[in-house]
Amino acid sequence: MRIGELAERTGVSTRSLRYYEQHGLLHARRTPNGYRDYGEDDVRLVSEIRALLDIGFTLEETRPFVDCLRRGHSTGGSCAESVEVYERKLADIDREIRVLLARRAEVAAQLAQSCPGCFVRG
């Protein structure tokens, strides 16, 4: 299928698809006229990428998952490297949450100080 169809079926813009390819996450065959030619498997790959990006992964971090799928695994996460990324990501998220909680506390404290009448739930 051509890029337009892949875009439509995955809900990803053609711009993004080319971007993914530019970064080596997607490989497209070319038809004689130079058009990109994708197979059914690519729908899966793109879906995996999107799902991960939506959860906050960077494009780079999706690479192990894509590689994993391409190696024939049923899930992008069933490879050691993917698991590592999962765990790093969990740690990242936890760190971010701690930062936000600390920040929240600080803001709440300052608010309480400068506005004694303001109640802050939490």
Place this chain on the structure above:
Amino acid sequence: MRIGELAERTGVSTRSLRYYEQHGLLHARRTPNGYRDYGEDDVRLVSEIRALLDIGFTLEETRPFVDCLRRGHSTGGSCAESVEVYERKLADIDREIRVLLARRAEVAAQLAQSCPGCFVRG
């Protein structure tokens, strides 16, 4: 005092000080030779800006605080507009935290699924 001294006393780069001024948060008198000339009060203003930026406020959001100080209040947060920003910020942070928690859950779930042996604390 000149910009170098203010930078040193506040721990803020001269680049940043000029940036704050460019965005109307700082006003500097000029000496005859064109150098910026700051007063003691400006140390306070800059400290307020930095403190807020460090807690995750945008430069724009620090404006009410600066204005508040400039109007003679002892604290940047003791004005109605500042309190509003505080509250908006708290809401923002809470929203971000919720997003991260949801994200964390999702990542943990996927990890658990693709790596049944991996334990995830939380």
Place this chain on the structure above:
DNA sequence: GTAAACGTTGACATCGGCGTCAATGTCAAG
């Protein structure tokens, strides 16, 4: 007089994922 240290403005680079426009090629339908 001259070097060092400081000041000035202006402009480009960063980061990430993508929108968007431009200039141009391809192909199917009328």
Place this chain on the structure above:
DNA sequence: CTTGACATTGACGCCGATGTCAACGTTTAC
């Protein structure tokens, strides 16, 4: 032949705060 939908590559814009460099003026100390 022409129109329109689709494809190609390349490049700029965005967002926010700041680093950094350039090219130049000022002050201080020797």
